[in-house]
Amino acid sequence: MNMDRITRKLGILADAAKYDVSCASSGSKRQNKDKGLGNASNGICHSYTEDGRCVSLLKILLTNHCIFDCAYCVSRKSNDIERAAFTVQEVVDLTINFYRRNYIEGLFLSSGIFKNADFTMERLVRVAKKLRTEHNFNGYIHLKSIPGASDELMQEAGLYADRLSVNLEMPTVAGLKLLAPDKDQKDMIKPMAYLKHAIIQNKDEKKLFKKAPMFAPAGQSTQMIIGATPENDSEVLRSANYFYRNFNLKRVYYSGYVPVLADNRLPALNTSVPMVRENRLYQADWLMRFYGFRVDEIVDNTSPHLDLEIDPKLSWAIRNMQAFPIDVNKADLQLILRVPGIGLLSAQKIVSARKFGKLNWEQLSKIGVSVNRAKYFITCNSSQFERRDLTGNNIRQFILASSQSKYLKNNQSQLSLF
Structure with a gap:
């Protein structure tokens, strides 16, 4: 050779x-x-x-x-x-x-x-x-x-x-x-x-x-290339859902268009698809495959694009505040899966653990629940985070502010090492 x-x-x-x-x-x-x-x-x-x-x-x-x-x-x-x-x-x-x-x-x-x-x-x-x-x-x-x-x-x-x-x-x-x-x-x-x-x-x-x-x-x-043509996220997810249902696919991959060639049919060379859009599509894909969400619950004709600031599950929850709060000690698995901050494994652990007694916030945290998110949407055997009368927009702002604060704190911690 x-x-x-x-x-x-x-x-x-x-x-x-x-x-x-x-x-x-x-x-x-x-x-x-x-x-x-x-x-x-x-x-x-x-x-x-x-x-x-x-x-x-x-x-x-x-x-x-x-x-x-x-x-x-x-x-x-x-x-x-x-x-x-x-x-x-x-x-x-x-x-x-x-x-x-x-x-x-x-x-x-x-x-x-x-x-x-x-x-x-x-x-x-x-x-x-x-x-x-x-x-x-x-x-x-x-x-x-x-x-x-x-x-x-x-x-x-x-x-x-x-x-x-x-x-x-x-x-x-x-x-x-x-x-x-x-x-x-x-x-x-x-x-x-x-x-x-x-x-x-x-x-x-x-x-x-x-x-x-x-x-x-x-x-x-x-695999589908995203952003080279003008399809919105609703069209992308509906196409993915069609192929999941009709061809038993294991995965659909979403590849944000990378501008490498000049062509009048393509976006400008200095226009890249934000990585966050690709990430949001994967999160929405996960909701369809493992959490029981329908495409029209994630995106619809009035909101054809995914929210780039917050993840699709949180976005759905904020738009459907009438479904919350839920009592994690009584709600069925499918409803618990729809709570922001509770993942697939955490939801399954909740259903198993509550057979032996009512769960409180400390136990939920140990199970793996992101309490900082979930506290706005659930109740449990504790009044520590008793639900306040908040609008969806209030919750959105609180969570975004908390995420920004955590980001700044992590950056400051890293800088202190030097």
């Missing part, structure tokens, strides 16, 4: 892959056997960059050559950049060498489109197949599926990869047509639909036959 040449390629193709955020690696249970390499378990160790993006996997493109000319993509064919491409064997060797040095826990492999979808997808599958069959590699593999790839290739990919994902690119068909007129959302939906049915079928087979081969055990995910 010519290391200078490989290092040059790695610099180009790792940099080109940094815009793809859908690289979480949890959810697979591929165990090591026969003294192989690696072990993908629930929760592979992650490292994060300063902006919070996961870099625990070897995250690269197979190539940044592409036949498409998507306005938002740094690898688009009309962009004057240095091009590179790995061979299948080079990616395999890099993965093994990086793993042996304990740099990575697995591989996240995407690609520009060489000639067509099947030509490119076949090479991605060959990388995964070589790692599994020739090197007995049991670490995590996430393949970015190519829109329009055949069912046969998707089937083979699922046998070797832990997770597969097809990027939707834009939240709406109109947005995709504007910035990527050569692409068709139908080509993205086709492999997603195939994966959904294949994963369900595999689960049924595993119930009948213990040794049936695994098929994409960590499921499938997708």
